[in-house]
Each structure stands twice: as C-alpha cells, then as structure tokens.
Amino acid sequence: DVKVTQSSRxxxxxxxxxxxxxxxxxxxxxxxxWYRQDPGLGLRLIYFSYDVKMKExxxxxxxxxxxREKKERFSLIxxxxxxxxxxxxxxxxRGTRGSLGANVLTFGxxxxxxxx
Amino acid sequence: xxxxxxxxxxxxxEGRAANLPCNHSTISGNEYVxxxxxxxxxxxxxxxxxxKNNETNEMASLIITEDRKSSTLILPHATxxxxxxxxxxxxxxxxxxxxxxxGTRLMVKP
Numbered sequence: 413d414v415k416v417t418q419s420s421r422x423x424x425x426x427x428x429x430x431x432x433x434x435x436x437x438x439x440x441x442x443x444x445x446w447y448r449q450d451p452g453l454g455l456r457l458i459y460f461s462y463d464v465k466m467k468e469x470x471x472x473x474x475x476x477x478x479x480r481e482k483k484e485r486f487s488l489i490x491x492x493x494x495x496x497x498x499x500x501x502x503x504x505x506r507g508t509r510g511s512l513g514a515n516v517l518t519f520g521x522x523x524x525x526x527x528x
Numbered sequence: 529x530x531x532x533x534x535x536x537x538x539x540x541x542e543g544r545a546a547n548l549p550c551n552h553s554t555i556s557g558n559e560y561v562x563x564x565x566x567x568x569x570x571x572x573x574x575x576x577x578x579x580k581n582n583e584t585n586e587m588a589s590l591i592i593t594e595d596r597k598s599s600t601l602i603l604p605h606a607t608x609x610x611x612x613x614x615x616x617x618x619x620x621x622x623x624x625x626x627x628x629x630x631g632t633r634l635m636v637k638p
Contacts, residue, residue, distance in 0.1 A: 416571075455572070455628040502571045516562070519571030 415439070416505050418520035425527050431490040433523050435503030443506035444486035445517065446470075446478065448499040455502065461486055493527045500524050532616045537633040540610075546603040548632050550616030553597040558620050561592060563601045564628070565612040572615065572628065575601065606636045 419434035437444065445460040447470075457470030461480040475497060479487040490497055501524075504517040533551040540546040552561065563575040576583055576590045578599070583590045589602040603610055615631040 454630070504571075516574050516577065517564075517572075518574060522569070522571045524569075 416503055416518050416520040418501075418503050418523045420523050421521060423523060423525045425493050425525065427494060427527060429493050429527075431493050431525065431527075433488040433490075433501055433503075433525070435486045435488070435520055436484050437486075437505035437518070438484065439505065439507055439518075440483065441505040441507045442483070444480065445504040445506070446476075446486065446488045447502045447504065448472070449502055449522075450499050458488065458501075490525075493525075495527050498525060498527045532618055532629055534614075534616050534630065534632045536630060537635070539635050539637055540603075540606045542608060542636055542638050543605055546606040546610065546634055546636070548601040548603075548614050548616075548634065549598065550601070551598045552616070552618045555596050555618050559618045560620070561590065561596075561599050562617040562619060563588070563590065564615045564617065565610075566615070566631070567609075567612040575614075606634075608636050608638065610634065611636045 416437045425431050443462050446458045447455045448458055449455050456472050458472055458476050459467055459470050459478040461467045464480055464483050467478050467480060477489045488501060500522050502522050503520040506515050506517050531554060560577050560579050562577040564572040565575055566572045575587050576585055578590045578592050582592060590599060592599045611634060613631040613633050615628050
C-alpha cells in the first residue's frame, strides 16, 4: 500500500516564525496535495503539485508556499506563521485504483500546528 | 461536482452491520462515488469507490442504486475501531480535488 508520511504530528510555533511541513510518499506518484482541515470548514486545498518543480494554487494559497524538488517529497512552507494558520495540515498523494483507473487520494496522518 | 447529502450521525452495535446512506441526486454519468473515513486525529482513509456496479473489498461493500442517485456503504461487522466520520464524495475519475463535506459520524457501541 502507498504510504504518505508527514514529518511532524504536532508542532507549536510562535507568530512570525518560518514553518516547514514535510511530506514523503513512497509510490512514485506524480500528484501530491496539501490540505488544511478546520472544524466546520472541512478540508480545503492549499496547493497541489503534478510534477517535480511544478505547483498549482488551490483554494486558499495565501500565506503559504510549497516546494517539490523531488518526486517523492512535497513541502509546505509558512513564511511567517500567524495564529489563523493554527490548523490540522494534511498531505495527500494521488494514484489510480481499480479497473477503471479512478483516482484515489492517500493521506498522511496529519500535522497539527499551533501558532501562539 | 455533484453535491452529496449524508446524515450527520449514526450509531451501530458492535458486530452488527453498519449501513451508511448517501444521496447524490445530481450525479452525472462520468462521476464516481468515493467513500473515505477519518478516525479522530488522523488523515482521511480511502475505503472504496464505484461507478455503476456494486463493489466489495476487504473493508466494505458499496451498493449504488440503479439510477445512481444514492448509495450505501456497508461495514458488514462493525468494530469499535470503525468509529469515525465517513465521507461520501462524488467526483470525476480524473479529478484532482475531492471536496469533503460534513460526513456521517458513526459511533460503534459495545
């Protein structure tokens, strides 16, 4: 089974700090995603990448950037963390499954970030 | 994307079948039905998907009505570890993004 590993399960940072969230997948998937999840708002897409060094903005990219230098690794960067970025961050990798090749997302365990 | 409607919560006795309904009356012909679940403090986990036919895997069964306007996820013998929020999502096969709505919070009770 594909495995998506997020480097940190829990982080506590201070306002203004630079934050790196790392994500690694082991199935050679081309597509990777970063979401954030907040109570009552569901999952919201921040950025996604469909190839090395390629990135696309999702629904809420403001305040974030990403890096995809290697196929297996997709990093989310908060240049200057703010309290409204306190959230659960979820990384996902996309592959096909089933005879009809429907795309399926596999998620990491999540990184819960608290910004004080 | 077609909108889905799920009950906000359900209970199920341990060992019994859990049947989770989902309405997707505006589904179009090329849209799949996906089911994911999210156990507390973890990332969503893929369960199963289908297009027209009923599907079964090691985790669950998916029953899709003939008109495709609704579906039911069946966990045949629910365990306490199946307690989670279950999301029904409708999306084209090549879609990048899955929109997760409110889902159904399933509580499996001993």
